[in-house]
Amino acid sequence: MIIAKLLIRTKPLTSLLFLASLNFATAADIPRADPEDVGMSSERLQQINTVIQRHIDTGNIQGAVTAVARRGKLVHFQAHGLMDVDNGRAMDEDSIFIMMSSTKPVLGVATMMMIEEGLIRPEDPISKYIPEFANMQVAVLADPAENISPYSVNPNDIPEYRFVPAKRDITIHDLLTHTSGLASGGLGSAIAGRPTLDANPTIASEMPKYGSTPLDFQPGSRWKYSPGIGLNVVSRIIEIVSGQPFDEFLQERIFEPLDMNNTYFNVPVEYQNKRVVIHDRDMSRFFGRPPTTYFSASGGLSSTAGDYLKFEQMLVNGGELFGNRLLSPRSVRMMGSNQIGDLYRGFSRNQEGMGFGYTVGVTVNPITSKARRSAGAFGWGGAFGTRTWTDPEEELTAVIMLQQPYGPAQYDFENAVQQAIIE
Numbered sequence: 001m002i003i004a005k006l007l008i009r010t011k012p013l014t015s016l017l018f019l020a021s022l023n024f025a026t027a028a029d030i031p032r033a034d035p036e037d038v039g040m041s042s043e044r045l046q047q048i049n050t051v052i053q054r055h056i057d058t059g060n061i062q063g064a065v066t067a068v069a070r071r072g073k074l075v076h077f078q079a080h081g082l083m084d085v086d087n088g089r090a091m092d093e094d095s096i097f098i099m100m101s102s103t104k105p106v107l108g109v110a111t112m113m114m115i116e117e118g119l120i121r122p123e124d125p126i127s128k129y130i131p132e133f134a135n136m137q138v139a140v141l142a143d144p145a146e147n148i149s150p151y152s153v154n155p156n157d158i159p160e161y162r163f164v165p166a167k168r169d170i171t172i173h174d175l176l177t178h179t180s181g182l183a184s185g186g187l188g189s190a191i192a193g194r195p196t197l198d199a200n201p202t203i204a205s206e207m208p209k210y211g212s213t214p215l216d217f218q219p220g221s222r223w224k225y226s227p228g229i230g231l232n233v234v235s236r237i238i239e240i241v242s243g244q245p246f247d248e249f250l251q252e253r254i255f256e257p258l259d260m261n262n263t264y265f266n267v268p269v270e271y272q273n274k275r276v277v278i279h280d281r282d283m284s285r286f287f288g289r290p291p292t293t294y295f296s297a298s299g300g301l302s303s304t305a306g307d308y309l310k311f312e313q314m315l316v317n318g319g320e321l322f323g324n325r326l327l328s329p330r331s332v333r334m335m336g337s338n339q340i341g342d343l344y345r346g347f348s349r350n351q352e353g354m355g356f357g358y359t360v361g362v363t364v365n366p367i368t369s370k371a372r373r374s375a376g377a378f379g380w381g382g383a384f385g386t387r388t389w390t391d392p393e394e395e396l397t398a399v400i401m402l403q404q405p406y407g408p409a410q411y412d413f414e415n416a417v418q419q420a421i422i423e
Contacts, residue, residue, distance in 0.1 A: 114237075177223070178223055231297045265300050336360060
């Protein structure tokens with residue numbers, strides 16, 4: 001992607017730091033401190049601005065919003081580049097980003113709430129709540145000796161196959177850790193075809209369709225990402241046990257207590273002009289469509305850097321923010337701990353030093369993982385470039401909001417944050 005350099009300039013720092021003048025809720029709700037007061041270097045934090053501007057100037061990203069807090073204090077919050085390239089509109093601190101899979105950790109917190117309240121257990125079979133998921137079938141190659149991976153299949157060239165019974169039911173744990181085999185891009189997914197939503201769909205109305213999908217592998221036998229369905233099944237279970245629609249549950253139980261006033265499944269009309277317009281991408285899927293009735297836990301939210309910093313700050317605080325406790329510290333540790341041994345090998349299948357918790361990736365070994373985080377740090381990101389994480393060892397939270405999935409920009413941000421820690 002090449003973006004005109006002349007249009008993309010970072011706003012003056014003085015205008016970006018005047019957070020108190022904003023009417024739109026931002027990360028200013030987390031108290032600000034001088035970086036040195038919380039063991040970080042002001043000079044080194046400026047490297048964030050340098051590296052993000054470098055990627056803007058080379059045309060790899062159109063803009064970003066970055067935020068960092070340590071020991072409960074905000075030490076960096078800045079907008080960079082443009083939110084609308086064609087119209088030359090500068091990125092704002094309160095710009096609204098399409099979160100894609102960055103939505104998933106919110107579902108993780110909602111699930112931990114239900115576990116805490118004894119309404120569900122991780123080991124529960126999902127057929128206990130949704131009968132359509134009983135007696136699932138697994139798609140396997142008709143000829144196991146055939147030199148084809150059943151875990152990554154071209155839907156236009158499906159090999160001969162057969163079905164075998166699942167050895168056990170899918171559990172909530174399997175869905176939260178992407179070890180269920182449901183809709184994870186393998187042979188079963190190719191046979192089922194790309195799911196299409198009915199008119200005015202809801203999570204509830206789509207469950208029978210998902211329950212008829214053959215699995216890609218035996219539950220619990222491997223890690224493979226279920227990008228768009230697996231966690232939606234968990235959100236339906238939350239609806240069942242809580243007695244609330246999923247969107248209302250999130251609003252009442254998470255967004256309002258955390259003062260996440262700018263996080264939406266349907267962005268209000270009056271805030272549409274705050275949405276980042278992604279350069280060189282058809283936005284008709286996201287803009288100008290009727291409000292959704294399908295509240296996807298897998299990737300349905302739009303939000304701001306300030307709101308997601310609050311979400312991460314709640315986690316690093318052990319489940320509490322602004323005097324509101326969402327989870328116990330033990331539940332946060334459970335969510336953010338490696339739950340699947342050595343099954344996690346990432347999307348590349350050769351990732352080392354990482355594990356997977358409940359909806360989040362977990363740094364197990366910072367050296368072998370090549371992560372710019374401490375052991376025990378956890379978080380996740382979205383396909384359009386958003387990424388947030390919590391680092392309990394350093395009492396640190398960080399957010400980078402992009403709308404171009406450019407890995408080097410994410411890495412350079414993480415590296416700059418880590419190198420700014422001086423004590």
